[in-house]
Structures are given as C-alpha cells and as structure tokens.
Amino acid sequence: MKLTLHRYHLPLEFEFIISRGSISAQPSLVVELEHNGHRGYGEATANEYYDHTVDSMSESIGSCRERIESFQFGKPEQLWTSLQPFLIENSFALSAIDLAAYDLFGIINGPRTYETMGLEWKNIPDTSSTIGIDVPDKMIATRGLVDGAASACT
Known part of the structure; x- marks a missing residue:
C-alpha cells in the first residue's frame, strides 16, 4: 500500500471566532492510501x-x-488496531488514516463506506455548522440562517 500526504490551507468564507481565538483559514491534512491502483482519502x-x-x-x-x-490491506479496523498503539498521542492523525482506509475498503469491495456501516444515502440532514461569536445580526447574515432559525441566535 502506498501512503501520500497532502497539505491544504483552506480559506474560510467568513472569519471563525470562538472564545479561544479566531481563524480565517483551516489547515488540513489529507491522507491518501493507494492499493492496486485504487485510492482512498x-x-x-x-x-x-x-x-x-x-x-x-x-x-x-x-x-x-x-x-x-x-500493511496487507484487508479490513480497515485491522489497520487501525495495528497503528493505534503508535498513534495514541495523535488521534487526529489516526482518524485521517482510518477514514482513508474505510474509503479505500469501500472502493475496492463495492459497498461505499456509509453502506459498510449500515447507513443509507437518503433523507440526509443538512450538515451541522458551528456559529462563531459575533453580534446576532452579523451571525445571522454571514451564516445564511433562515428567518425561522434567526431567533435561536438572539
């Protein structure tokens, strides 16, 4: 299996402010695992x-x-189990590898990751969003909240 790491600095549409600080871009690491010409991320x-x-x-x-x-690629949980003792102090790194292994497993074996986990791709709710600290009017305007949700922010 081949491992490739991709570094990204993803600019945010709006500055994200919470009590611990603020960011305008999100540094991210994408793990790519390749096995027999198939890639998981x-x-x-x-x-x-x-x-x-x-x-x-x-x-x-x-x-x-x-x-x-x-690693002789088999089930994703086998890779996690073999790496967990070495990456116990960096769970973020272990998580990225685990996600890539599940993605690769789904690509190679047919069912996608969500199917492997017994889920269905229907009635998927909108993703969650953390609303940063700001005045309510700006929080509503910059996050694109609908009128009905605006009262929750005031």
Missing part, C-alpha cells in the same frame, strides 16, 4: 486547542510510514 483538520497541527500529524504518520505501507 481521509482528512483531519489542525486544531491548536488540542495541539494537533498539520506538521505534528504528518510527523506522527511519517513515523508509521513503513508499518502503513507494508
């Missing part, structure tokens, strides 16, 4: 509060590169 975002940066995740994953690339 997993992502983890940096989070300074938890002391996980793109550098620290890349370094942690790099320390396991040989173990990852020599």
Whole structure:
C-alpha cells in the first residue's frame, strides 16, 4: 500500500471566532492510501486547542510510514488496531488514516463506506455548522440562517 500526504490551507468564507481565538483559514491534512491502483482519502483538520497541527500529524504518520505501507490491506479496523498503539498521542492523525482506509475498503469491495456501516444515502440532514461569536445580526447574515432559525441566535 502506498501512503501520500497532502497539505491544504483552506480559506474560510467568513472569519471563525470562538472564545479561544479566531481563524480565517483551516489547515488540513489529507491522507491518501493507494492499493492496486485504487485510492482512498481521509482528512483531519489542525486544531491548536488540542495541539494537533498539520506538521505534528504528518510527523506522527511519517513515523508509521513503513508499518502503513507494508500493511496487507484487508479490513480497515485491522489497520487501525495495528497503528493505534503508535498513534495514541495523535488521534487526529489516526482518524485521517482510518477514514482513508474505510474509503479505500469501500472502493475496492463495492459497498461505499456509509453502506459498510449500515447507513443509507437518503433523507440526509443538512450538515451541522458551528456559529462563531459575533453580534446576532452579523451571525445571522454571514451564516445564511433562515428567518425561522434567526431567533435561536438572539
């Protein structure tokens, strides 16, 4: 199996402000696992509060590169189990690898990840969104909330 790491600095549409600080871009690491010409992807975002940066995740994953690339790909949970003792201090890195392994497994074996987990792709709710700190009018305007949801922010 081949491991490739992709670093991204994703600009946010709006500055995100919470009590611990603010960001205008989100550093992210995408893990790519390739096996027999098939590729699976997993992502983890940096989070300074938890002391996980793109550098620290890349370094942690790099320390396991040989173990990852020599893994005889089977079930995703086997890869997680083999890496967990080595990445216990960097759960963000382990999560990105786990996501990539599940994506790859679904691509190779037919059912997609959500199907493997017994889910269906119907009646999917809108994704959640964390609303940053600001004055209510700006929070409503910049987050595109509908009139009915605006009262929850005031």
